[in-house]
Amino acid sequence: MIHTQTLSPGVTLRCCRDPRFKQGCLSFQLIRQMDAREGAMNALLPSVLLRGTKTCPDLRAVTQRLDDLYGASAAPMVRRIGDYQTTGLYCGFMDDRFALPGDRVLEPMAAFLEEILLDPPLEDGGFLDAFVEGEKTNLIALIESERNDKRAYAMTRLLKTMCGGDPFGLPRLGEPEQVAAIDPKALYRHYRALLRESRVEIFYVGSARPERVAGMLEGLLGRLERSCRPLPGQTGLRPGPGEDVTEVMDVTQGKLCMGFVTPITNRDPEFAAMQVLNTVYGSGMTSKLFTQVREKLSLCYSIGSSYFGTKGILAVSAGIDFDKEDLTRERILALLEDCRKGDITPQELTAGKEALLSGLRAVHDAPGSIENYYATAALSGLDMTPAAYMEAVDRVTPAQVRAAAETLTLHSTYFLRGGSQ
């Protein structure tokens, strides 16, 4: 289903040819080891590139060019995948068959991607100062706006507390002060190094044959002076010392997050069992956390758990009244204890497995989800197609789920509450 080819050393093109969709996608990612010294620059770069090219000198010209391509989109894409940070662009565009007779979208889109990546306007040996300064302000605002979503904010704080010196604790977009310190020349030098040294992953979903896609990219790749550096493999979590943190803010509802560690990552054979456990315990409307803590006790509206498979972290998050903290903690731990004792009904197990299977079956139903699955799985060390993953989930036994639960240890907690400082 996925056609993978190495276009040049360190440059991989993965194509999923699928004529069912009305749109295609083309993503271009540079893969880096997560590093505090460059994280902010990697996050800033795609936004600066999207500000203009030599022939489209400003944002308006860029958008008009995209409108000409039947409302195509080109967006910055910055991901954190375990120890890695990726930076690049994601293009979405209408399939050629809906264009006016004789018109094409795919080739001009690839040409525009090349232009955005390789033809930025320059001054004085660096990017345009106005573009860099403007995007720095925007990125800082974006980083700081995480505070607006209290649930996500609480989760980030928990993960940071848990990670200690592990690169997984570094923020995906860098710290505001690191962004503020970037200058246009240093960013340009870094950009040149990124294009030269980084592993490159290009992903295409759409109706075109892989040969046609590879052909379109020849120009772009021919212009890169490559000297690719090897990328170290993913590693398990090196947690910091555990902590129980409480933070006070002017909020109506408290956010309780509890973080557990496990040696099981998505590189281990027990991975599928851990995913099933996560679903049974805390993910979705049939999970123990949802049915007991929300539906039976009415303690919250939102509650759930997430498993971060690249590192081996399972985190629970709940939105509760401030005075329900102790009770909620106690219930979250007691329900995990039930899993450890193997107190899982056949219905819970089936429901958990079915939820995972259903999600995996639908991976191939949208260009974005195909791109997201394959582009991140390959990098995170999960060496499985959705079909192989489904088989692994199907084979999970109750004893394996119980064994997965037994590996979890409470590491840190974080509580965001209202009231005075």
Place this chain on the structure above:
Amino acid sequence: MKSCYYPQLDETVCAQVLENGLTVKVIPRKGFTKKLAYFVANYGSVHGDFSLDGQTLRAPAGVAHYLEHKLFDMPGGRDVSAEFAALGAVTNAFTSYDMTAYYVSCTERFEECLALLLEFVSTPYFTEESVEKERGIIDQEIGMNLDAPDSVVFENLMGAMYAAHPIRVPILGTAETIRQITPQVLSRCHRAFYTPRNMILCVIGDVEPEAVAGIARRVLGERSPETAVKLRPWQEDMTCPTAEVAAVMEVAMPMFSLAFKCEPTPPGEAGIREEMVADLAAEALFGESSELYLRLYEQGLIDSSFSGGFETVDGCAMLLCSGDSRDARQVRRAILDQGRKLAEEGLSQESFLRMKRGALGRRIRGLDSFDATCFRVCAYHFTDFDYFRFPEVYHSIRQEELRAFLERVVRQERCCLSVIDPPGKEETA
């Protein structure tokens, strides 16, 4: 079922109105594994006033949403979520100002999933105890929303902009209004609006259309009770009672929501046409390809969080934009000036055609999303329009219509601004 092919979109829609009055639409998508069914009532939070069986009634604010939560309860201690889960399906629901939607998404055993969806939504079962227990959960949901600046900035805007339309009140209601909700209130609202005639079933995926209609017939029966008559005992003119509203919250950057009040759109094609004209006008005024967007962006007055468009709700409509800004009042001034300028000068024909091409392409791309497509098909059905006809409407729109819209709407007296400032940064009057 009647099948209709739309060559410009390469889509087929099979549709039928059943004997009981329910509209069924099926969008077959061969070769996809996911199947999605939306079962939607033409009933939302703004429909609190109605007459039923000769009685005029007013329901407490938040009842449509409360009802959405409670319909998941079934007699005999049945757990609908667990039944769906056993089928490998994901189910959920949402309530908007003018719609309540229940949906199920699955990859296998679709017919069982569909039957269960139709069964639970059409089975009202409310006990004192369960209605009471839900209050705790909804209280927490209301609390969560009060901490979400995106919701607050918009709800404050609605409260300031409208004098009487029930869009003034949040969809969830308030901690006070939900106290008045009882099993009797829920039963009455269910009886009033969850009639086949007032609902649509829309299915998308690799399914057999006739089978969908057959299941709907079997589960819902032939009974076709009268739907309540929605009452609109309010008067709303095109001015805003309050021009500006501000609040302080734990946000990183000041944020705003700005809207211009518009006349409600008529039903049918005329309404959709107005909506698409307004959407293009919004694009011309402050869309990413507009002169104004570039200027404000380069001045640092807006950033990529800025977005806008035309919104309609039963009985009202608005041209809306929102985002983060260090000076929302300056953004407002710039939009008013630019609106006046565009109304006078218009766009170049080249820009206009490019904008239309972009908007059409984005809508076509949007059809890949099962959820967005089901949602739109249902929403447009309730305004008496067949969504898949959008390309022909786009093609027929002329530039003069945009100018006329901007001239009528982008005016000081129709404008309302809602701002949220971080603590310590609020402006002193």
